[in-house]
Amino acid sequence: METQHFAAIIIGSGQAGNPLASAFAKAGKKVALIEKDKLGGVCVNNGCTPTKTYVASARAAWAARNAKNLGVNVSEVKVDLKAIKARKNKIVEKSRTGLINMVDEKSQIHLFRGAAKFADAKTVEVNGQKLSADQIFINVGARPRIVEGFEKVKFYTNVSLLEIDEIPEKLIVIGGSYIGLEFAQIFSRFGSKVTIVEMNDRLISREDVETSKIIANILENEGIELELGAKCIGGKPYGEDGVEVQLHCSGEQRSIRGSAILMATGRQSNADLLALHNAGIKHDGHNHIHVNEFCETNVKNIFAVGDCNGKGAFTHTAYNDFEIVNSYLNGGNRKLSDRYTNYALYIDPPMGRVGLSRDQALNQGIDILYGRMEMSHVARAIEKGETQGFMEVVIDKKSEKILGATVLGTGGDEIIAVFLATMYAGASYKTLRDSVQTHPTVSELIPTMLQDLNELKSTKK
Template sequence: MTHADAIIIGSGQAGPPLAGRLTAAGQHVVVVERQQFGGTCVNTGCTPTKTLVASAYAAHLARRAADYGVVIEGAVRIDMAAVKARADKVSGDSRKGVEKWLRGMDRCTVLEGHARFEDASTIRVGGDTYTAPRIFVNVGGRARVPDLPGVHDVPVLTNTSMLALEELPRHLVIVGGSYIGLEFAQMYRRFGADVTVVEMGPRLIGREDEEISAAIRTILEAEGITVRTGAACISLARHDEGVAVQLDCHNGPPVAVGSHVLLAVGRQPNTDDLGLDRAGVVLDDRGYITVDDTLRTNVPGIWALGDCNGRGAFTHTSYNDFEIVAANLLDGEARSLLERIPAYALYIDPPLGRVGMTEAEARRTGRPLLVGRRPMTRVSRAIEKGETQGLMKVVADSETRKILGAAILGVGGDEAIHGVIDMMQAGATYDVLQRAVPIHPTVSELIPTVIGDLKPA
């Protein structure tokens, strides 16, 4: 048995920086990775998909060249093998960088293999056992494959296997109208595929306010994507042209036939084969590791970070998990998840930047609300760039004058939203942001204007 000061299972966004802090503090750390260094973001999430989004945007802009007075002779052609190779290289370089970083750390032992708990302080990797007073679980998640009728009888894709495609689907049917599904929908439509999005709910990305969902649907349908909502009874069957997706929609044909089908209906944690029961670690009914607001599990000496704890499903929340744990263990601080304001982005084009509560969520609190809106058609930067789809929205508490949430669906929305994030994190009232003097011409300069238009909701 090998003894260490700490064991980290998984090398996603939280694990490597935590290893760096612990080893720099003089501790001996064992890091175990059973698949690819870097976790979901680097290998099957943000890094490859946003690289593909960039290629799709280039194709889209090339087709619109005449709008800007630029002449391109002939049709725009997509080389899917080259598109994939570019994404693979960006992802691969990042993965190699993470592995090199870990292997170059003093006092860090890197193991490749499947870690399983023997007890609350011991894991087994292959034929060897390792023990430590502190164990950090950072194992991430994977695509959930729902038990739809026929799902095991037909070839289906997930966000992971989708990245292996070198050919362009003739017709891509995507089951799931949320963030992952919509990003793939737009990128593959821009690559040239016919695309149909099938969503069981009454609208796309149901967690957003209705006006945001409706605007996103308009954006996608304008590019030729077919959207089928209200698909209450979905089943799959083989078809001469690929896969038939049976629907139960109020309008439109009852079947969508695709050459390829992508399932994008959520994620599940990689916690089912770690032997967590031997350590006594409690999971919730979805398989996520239960943690308190400092990321501790119910078992002393075991923490869970990243997607596997159900307290955030993003790269930035995983990294913040690391920051909280490191600050509490090494810096004498008392940080917790309660300090974190939820924020994220949807990377269609134009992107959606989101922070805090939606208007619907804010209404459920019973607070007196103020709401401000502005269409991107009235934003100079959007007009100049010829990208005027979307809107800006801010929700505030009329009594405390604090911003409760904001959404920017429009060009640069994923960047401009950070001005609001910073104000909310600082606990400032909306007056502080309204009095700022932002740079012209930017998208961010309209945020004070939207705040100036706040009205009782």
């Protein structure tokens, strides 16, 4: 079969691949877009869009049950998972349809359905067809990582759990990081009895110890059980439809039983499916593709964007990868090192994070100015009846620049943008300290927090 030639080949229609295809088409260039599954990648189909739809429904159920605390009586709260799922599907379908229409309307974009593999540095094979291009862009994302020990038992992943119609009576979540915590709280609020099993001695171990403890308290206050320090875990069937998870916690061998298991033990790059060796593309032991500041691999004119390059693993960083590549191809100078790492944990209350935490800064040998405000001291949080959590800011004492911030509390996922904007502006923390914020909001306490900073010296010099 004759090889088809394109100006560009884009492998994967995720949050970087789709805008790249659109940009090439707008420039009048013929582009091949390869997708083995649904258009839109993880975010649209089984990531941000559907999960945050479920978060909203879980929040509504929680608010109804707790309305009495605000003087509102709700006689009965029923959770209809089929209706929640139908709403989720409608929202997802709308987003996906928009992408399908984009591809259909642009004649320069040629969509190929199937799994791609490299034949060489300029050629990709898909469904027996050979495609070549002057530039190739890899946007293949990641998939759930499955740990050993559960081969004999049925379990769900973050993808398949979104397709069930009945709420599990008892859900066992394997993994106490971001995905696991979000689903744990969602299904707890839906009505499941939930247990989180985590191998580390605390949840979300990349966060500071104190932050982990506060998040654990938030979940435990909602009735979610925690099994921390679990080693040598495994699963097996129990009874007709049940499951049993063996765990070794605090030196005691025992097991817990439930009706369903969610495997939430992290993500792994899909780059291992591409036969990268045929193109000479370098990657690390986690199959993250090595890239430079402009997302270009060690092979000229082959770029890796999104989760598979290991530089972000978020929708917003994937889209920024597109912006960096698009800038580079058009003579610009945007770089990976320009951005600040930021993300959110969508439990309720949510947590927004940017840059360095207190402990991370001190461990890097930086003397800092540190500010902290408990949500229980914030009038707006008190008025809403949502006083769990805190906000903190970390400042480089020498430069007066904000190094990072955490907002764990009501509106935290949005409020973190205040710190982000200040950091990207390169402004002194005093600019934010002297600003006038709207009353009554949580954000209005940020300047107050910045007026009462503590100097912390690092012991690692």
